[in-house]
Amino acid sequence: MKNKKQGFYSIKRFNSGLAKGSLSLTGFTLVEILITTMIMAIAITATLQSMNYLLQNNEADNISVICMNTIEGMMDEIRNVTYEDIVANYNGTQFTLAELTARGIQHSGMVMANELEAGFLTRAKIVVCWQNRTRIIGEDVNFNGVLDDGEDANGNGELDSPMMIEAAIAY
Numbered sequence: 001m002k003n004k005k006q007g008f009y010s011i012k013r014f015n016s017g018l019a020k021g022s023l024s025l026t027g028f029t030l031v032e033i034l035i036t037t038m039i040m041a042i043a044i045t046a047t048l049q050s051m052n053y054l055l056q057n058n059e060a061d062n063i064s065v066i067c068m069n070t071i072e073g074m075m076d077e078i079r080n081v082t083y084e085d086i087v088a089n090y091n092g093t094q095f096t097l098a099e100l101t102a103r104g105i106q107h108s109g110m111v112m113a114n115e116l117e118a119g120f121l122t123r124a125k126i127v128v129c130w131q132n133r134t135r136i137i138g139e140d141v142n143f144n145g146v147l148d149d150g151e152d153a154n155g156n157g158e159l160d161s162p163m164m165i166e167a168a169i170a171y
Contacts, residue, residue, distance in 0.1 A: 060132050066099050067163040071126040074111065075165050078124050083171045086122050087113045094145035097128070106131045108143040110159055116168065125166040127159045137162060 028036075078090055093111040100107045107130035116123050129138025138161030139151045147159050154160060 056133070060137075063100065063105065063130060063132060064163060066097060067128040067130070068165075070097050071109075071128060071163065071165045074126050075124065075167055078111075078113070079167070079169060083122065083169065086124065086169060087115060090124065100130060106143050108140050108145045110140070110145045112158065120171050122169045122171075123166065124169060125158070125164065127161045128163040129159070129161045130163075138164075 074095075078086060081089060090111045091113040095109040095111070097107060097109065107128060109126070109128045112123075112125045112127070114123055115121070127138065127140075129136070129140035129143065131137070131143070139147065139153050139159050140161070141151055142148060145159075147157070151159075
């Protein structure tokens with residue numbers, strides 16, 4: 001008899017933490033698993049979207065650095081030319097960037113030079129436009145280096161782009 005009581009007490013102690021009428025089996029229910037799966041799917045989707053956004057921004061930043069380095073180098077080249085030759089040699093010059101061409105990125109570059117004050121002050125402007133996936137950066141949407149009808153978004157009569165450098169060069 002003593003053994004039965006000890007056995008009874010040990011079973012009672014084992015089940016004492018369970019609610020009345022509940023099973024003693026442990027594990028997760030189907031609903032708990034489904035909710036957890038949904039939460040994880042939402043978290044993973046948000047993480048992947050963030051990573052995709054960051055990768056696109058990184059690519060755009062890399063292209064911007066390439067463009068800025070190129071146009072700064074071209075501006076230094078223009079500054080080293082004799083004053084009289086700036087407009088004659090550079091106005092209307094179109095160019096491409098070898099590194100962007102190698103990456104298969106559609107782009108165009110244009111140098112505009114004109115005299116602000118005859119024989120005294122010349123303005124040089126270098127612009128690069130490109131297509132980053134489906135987004136066109138700059139006003140030259142057909143990448144021909146010329147401001148065509150409908151391309152002048154700000155109405156100033158010149159090609160513009162976020163990748164643009166402009167300088168006034170005095171005689």
